[in-house]
Amino acid sequence: xxxxxxxxxxxxxxxxxxxxxxxxxxxxxxxxxxxxxxxxxxxxxxxxxxxxxxxxxxxxxxxxxxxxxxxxxxxxxxxxxxxxxxxxxxxxxxxxxxxxxxxxxxxxxxxxxxxxxxxxxxxxxxxxxxxxxxxxxxxxxxxxxxxxxxxxxxxxxxxxxxxxxxxxxxxxxxxxxxxxxxxxxxxxxxxxxxxxxxxxxxxxxxxxxxxxxxxxxxxxxxxxxxxxxxxxxxxxxxxxxxxxxxxxxxxxxxxxxxxxxxxxxxxxxxxxxxxxxxxxxxxxxxxxxxxxxxxxxxxxxxxxxxxxxxxxxxxxxxxxxxxxxxxxxxxxxxxxxxxxxxxxxxxxxxxxxxxxxxxxxxxxxxxxxxxxxxxxxxxxxxxxxxxxxxxxxxxxxxxxxxxxxxxxxxxxxxxxxxxxxxxxxxxxxxxxxxxxxxxxxxxxxxxxxxxxxx
Amino acid sequence: xxxxxxxxxxxxxxxxxxxxxxxxxxxxxxxxxxxxxxxxxxxxxxxxxxxxxxxxxxxxxxxxxxxxxxxxxxxxxxxxxxxxxxxxxxxxxxxxxxxxxxxxxxxxxxxxxxxxxxxxxxxxxxxxxxxxxxxxxxxxxxxxxxxxxxxxxxxxxxxxxxxxxxxxxxxxxxxxxxxxxxxxxxxxxxxxxxxxxxxxxxxxxxxxxxxxxxxxxxxxxxxxxxxxxxxxxxxxxxxxxxxxxxxxxxxxxxxxxxxxxxxxxxxxxxxxxxxxxxxxxxxxxxxxxxxxx
Numbered sequence: 001x002x003x004x005x006x007x008x009x010x011x012x013x014x015x016x017x018x019x020x021x022x023x024x025x026x027x028x029x030x031x032x033x034x035x036x037x038x039x040x041x042x043x044x045x046x047x048x049x050x051x052x053x054x055x056x057x058x059x060x061x062x063x064x065x066x067x068x069x070x071x072x073x074x075x076x077x078x079x080x081x082x083x084x085x086x087x088x089x090x091x092x093x094x095x096x097x098x099x100x101x102x103x104x105x106x107x108x109x110x111x112x113x114x115x116x117x118x119x120x121x122x123x124x125x126x127x128x129x130x131x132x133x134x135x136x137x138x139x140x141x142x143x144x145x146x147x148x149x150x151x152x153x154x155x156x157x158x159x160x161x162x163x164x165x166x167x168x169x170x171x172x173x174x175x176x177x178x179x180x181x182x183x184x185x186x187x188x189x190x191x192x193x194x195x196x197x198x199x200x201x202x203x204x205x206x207x208x209x210x211x212x213x214x215x216x217x218x219x220x221x222x223x224x225x226x227x228x229x230x231x232x233x234x235x236x237x238x239x240x241x242x243x244x245x246x247x248x249x250x251x252x253x254x255x256x257x258x259x260x261x262x263x264x265x266x267x268x269x270x271x272x273x274x275x276x277x278x279x280x281x282x283x284x285x286x287x288x289x290x291x292x293x294x295x296x297x298x299x300x301x302x303x304x305x306x307x308x309x310x311x312x313x314x315x316x317x318x319x320x321x322x323x324x325x326x327x328x329x330x331x332x333x334x335x336x337x338x339x340x341x342x343x344x345x346x347x348x349x350x351x352x353x354x355x356x357x358x359x360x361x362x363x364x365x366x367x368x369x370x371x372x373x374x375x376x377x378x379x380x381x382x383x384x385x386x387x388x389x390x391x392x393x394x395x396x397x398x399x400x401x402x403x404x405x406x407x408x409x410x411x412x413x414x415x416x417x418x419x420x421x422x423x424x425x426x427x428x429x430x431x432x433x434x435x436x437x438x439x440x441x442x443x444x445x446x447x448x449x450x451x452x453x454x
Numbered sequence: 455x456x457x458x459x460x461x462x463x464x465x466x467x468x469x470x471x472x473x474x475x476x477x478x479x480x481x482x483x484x485x486x487x488x489x490x491x492x493x494x495x496x497x498x499x500x501x502x503x504x505x506x507x508x509x510x511x512x513x514x515x516x517x518x519x520x521x522x523x524x525x526x527x528x529x530x531x532x533x534x535x536x537x538x539x540x541x542x543x544x545x546x547x548x549x550x551x552x553x554x555x556x557x558x559x560x561x562x563x564x565x566x567x568x569x570x571x572x573x574x575x576x577x578x579x580x581x582x583x584x585x586x587x588x589x590x591x592x593x594x595x596x597x598x599x600x601x602x603x604x605x606x607x608x609x610x611x612x613x614x615x616x617x618x619x620x621x622x623x624x625x626x627x628x629x630x631x632x633x634x635x636x637x638x639x640x641x642x643x644x645x646x647x648x649x650x651x652x653x654x655x656x657x658x659x660x661x662x663x664x665x666x667x668x669x670x671x672x673x674x675x676x677x678x679x680x681x682x683x684x685x686x687x688x689x690x691x692x693x694x695x696x697x698x699x700x701x702x703x704x705x706x707x708x709x710x711x712x713x714x715x716x717x718x719x720x721x722x723x724x725x726x727x728x729x730x731x732x733x734x735x736x737x738x739x740x741x742x743x744x745x746x747x
Contacts, residue, residue: 087711094497094713117715119498188646265604267585268691280584422695426604452496 006190028362038094039222039284047104047344049080052089053159056292058082060360069347076340086112086323087411093328097121102328104217104341107158107322111410113147114232116326117154118408118453123152125345128338134346138367142393146320146404147231155284155324156345159363161289161316163210163217164389165308169301171282174201182305183283186253189308193262202282202431206257207272211425212417213264213321215242216405218250221307222318225401227446232406236450240413243432243439250310250425251431265425273297287321288389291362295385304388306395317396319404322363353380364390398447408449413442482728501564502716509720518696519721526679526700529614531719533682534674539669541625545653547693548626549633552688556641559630566623571684577616578689602690606697613698616689617682624668633659672736679729701725 066080085090086109097119108116114124136144136153143157156211169179177198183189193205208214219226224246227237243335257263264281266272276284277297285307286294294303297426307318325348327341337355347353349366351373358365358374371390375378380387396402405414420438423429429437459465491509495502513519548558565573580588583601592600600648602608606718636659644654660667683702686692692699705725709718 091710091713097498097501102458119496121498264601265694267603268693274582275584278584293539324648408713412714415712419695422604422693426606426695428606428695442740448494452502454492 003300009426014341019163020338032145043336044075045334045340046079049078049105049325049344050083050089050093050103050108050129051080051107052082052084052086052109053107053274054082054085055234055413057159057361064360065353068353069344071366072094072347073340073343076343078340078344080403097328099355100331104333104337105325105327105344107108108155108418110146110321110404111407111414113155113324114236114406114408114410117149117406120311121329122154123329124152125154125156125327126154129342129345130329133170133342134349138369139349140366140368140371140393142398142403143320143364143366146399147324149388155326156348157366158325158348159289159322159357159361160320160324160366161363162164162320162393163214163285163307164288166276166284166286166290166294166296167303168202168279168282169303170449171196171279171300172303175199175282175365179301181304182303183308184306186308186310188285189369190257193257193269194260195202195409196282202280204275204281205262205285206285207264207266207275209270209272209280209284209290210268210321211421212414213287214285215247215250215417215421217307217318218310219246219316220243220319220402221316221396222246222310222313223397223399223401224314225403230400231403233400236446236453237405237407238443238450240407240439240442240446240447242442243435244418246313246327247435248432251421251435253310254353254421255431259427263425264303265422281312288364289322289362291385291389292360294361296307302385304385305391306388315396317398317402318392319402320393334393358386362386362389364393407446408453409445412440413444416441416445468624472737475537487719487722490715491723494716497713497715501569504717509716510724512717513720513724518699521696522699522701524699525610526702528610529617529676529682529698529700530675532610532614533617533621533678534612534671537621537625537674538670540618540623541670542663544622545626545629546632549630559626562626563623565620569618569684570617570620570682570687572621573616574685577612577619581612603694606694608695609694613682613686613689613721617678617685619675620685621677625674628666628670629663635661664742666722668736671717672733675732675736676729679725699730 049066051061060448061080066078069076069078081103083092088114089106090108093102093106093108102121128307130380139157140160144153145162146160147153147155148156165182167182170177172182172192176199177192178193183192195357196202196205216226219242223230224244225241227241228239229235231237254263264275266275266281270286270290272281272284273286273290274292275281276286277294277299279300284294288304291304302342309315325345327345348357349370351367351370354366356362356371358370363364365374370413416438420429420434422432423434492504492506493502494505494508494605544562548555548562552558568576580586581600581602583589583603589600592598600608602612639707640658640662641654644658649657678701679700682700683706686698686703687698687706690698692703703716703723705721708714709722
């Protein structure tokens with residue numbers, strides 16, 4: 001091999017020997033790949049699932065559902081990928097769709113429903129699933145109805161929840177209250193709350209998770225519309241209605257609780273769980289998806305109950321929250337892959353799977369069959385807290401007000417309402433002012449949205 | 455020192471990677487941001503329409519954005535002032551010939567190595583309104599409730615505290631270097647001339663530290679505008695009621711959570727202009743007071 005040659009090539013160019021070496025390496029690599037090709041050529045239809053299930057739910061998806069599906073269907077493979085929070089997952093999905101390399105299925109929260117419907121990037125479930133392939137009649141109807149618009153089911157329900165009242169039975173006992181008699185109305189809540197605080201059983205009576213969502217729940221629970229056009233279901237919503245008399249009344253009630261020290265604000269989303277688990281606050285309005293987490297983490301006896309009703313108001317129904325699975329339209333998808341997706345969606349609702357998912361998380365079991373199974377097992381009898389949310393959504397009439405509101409840019413509107421709630425709790429604005437301001441901003445958001453999707 | 459390259463093309467080839475990186479990651483996105491800031495877009499398809507300066511008008515007439523500017527200024531000022539004064543004070547203390555000075559220096563420097571998100575998590579846990587040890591102590595001592603999840607002023611104070619704590623190590627290192635660069639003859643001459651410790655500091659040390667102070671002023675301000683996103687995201691998420699909604703965080707919210715790309719791009723351009731102006735101003739007027747000995 002030439003070392004100190006006097007005729008070295010001009011600086012910057014590889015020597016002849018290097019080229020030859022490079023050539024040999026490339027040839028070897030190619031031959032290796034060809035040899036490995038048969039192993040790579042196994043025809044598994046692979047589908048990707050992007051989800052936002054962290055914590056205990058992550059194991060339930062990857063080790064539970066995905067693994068079981070892959071074993072049951074050796075020709076198909078589902079690859080779940082945790083992509084952060086719901087907001088992050090949606091952002092990543094958008095970027096992937098734009099880049100032309102989207103996942104097959106993405107989990108989007110319920111507030112993203114209108115956005116996804118208008119995105120032009122999805123295949124509605126009704127269009128994808130061949131008739132008869134999935135028994136939709138067996139599904140819990142309120143859940144299906146949320147994701148059905150104009151007679152079409154757009155996304156597949158997966159993790160549905162609703163809000164319920166959690167309460168600290170030990171604190172109730174300490175305050176001299178019957179732990180099996182949680183408050184059923186706002187008046188009872190106020191009375192019991194005052195006794196709890198006065199007796200020192202807790203520093204505050206109640207706190208909310210997801211304040212804007214609880215506000216929406218309150219409207220649906222009393223059969224009040226949140227936005228026009230039948231809550232955005234008869235056509236795109238153009239105006240919000242939450243600054244009406246009912247909204248102001250509810251907000252004033254809550255502001256009163258905050259002033260009295262009954263309501264302690266603990267932050268958005270799941271942050272208030274800390275206040276409840278530490279015993280600082282005796283009651284918590286929170287998603288039923290937290291049942292497992294809260295029961296496991298609590299050092300006291302946890303009870304659950306229906307959301308309290310406001311006296312003298314009409315009866316409605318609580319609203320579905322959580323998320324669903326959307327199938328993204330991807331060019332070049334093979335028939336095998338389409339079949340895989342349909343098989344996966346059906347698999348999710350198989351009694352064994354949905355029962356296990358429910359047990360692991362607290363989200364609703366998807367079908368009536370699953371519910372019957374759980375009842376036969378005696379699960380609900382042993383774990384009454386898991387049954388509360390489920391029984392709650394069975395009660396009440398089915399009207400546009402109770403089906404759940406659909407808003408464009410709903411995420412932003414939730415943020416606006418959360419901010420308004422925070423202003424109300426801190427007392428920096430009166431309920432009327434805060435709601436009026438929020439409604440004005442929300443209407444502007446809807447206006448922009450409708451301009452884009454005319 | 456000039457070099458001669460054997461190949462006329464070589465210097466450009468060597469520069470090419472850096473130029474490409476700057477082009478791809480800075481110039482092109484900036485141009486894209488500029489274009490997008492003047493449109494209303496549907497994120498899924500990129501379809502949209504031109505709206506001229508509407509996004510900018512919306513920004514500056516929106517009370518939220520103006521509030522965000524005020525919050526950012528207060529946050530930056532608070533962090534910088536606190537960080538610099540505490541940093542200088544601690545640097546002075548640690549500059550003395552103490553036993554185990556290296557231990558103190560390491561301990562003081564160490565928070566800077568944390569990421570802002572971790573710093574946020576630490577302070578969030580310490581000051582948790584329900585379960586935080588510091589909150590508990592404060593409650594026992596003063597009887598007040600320190601729920602920064604409700605009180606916006608407290609939240610801003612907490613965030614400022616956490617952020618200046620994080621910057622402390624950085625400030626101390628530079629101040630220490632600056633202090634040690636001051637020749638001891640000057641200090642001795644001053645005390646021989648009868649200057650008190652106070653005058654010695656303000657008339658000799660502080661002026662000689664001015665290059666360092668100036669540099670740290672700029673760095674702290676820039677850091678509190680840009681680097682503390684993680685802190686805010688972990689600790690307060692811009693709340694409560696937007697009390698800690700600094701410009702960068704509002705940009706994130708509008709861009710990535712609310713998926714309003716036109717508006718977020720407009721904010722991005724505005725932020726860029728603001729920081730450029732700030733830097734120019736600081737060099738123009740701040741540089742005058744600096745004494746380069």
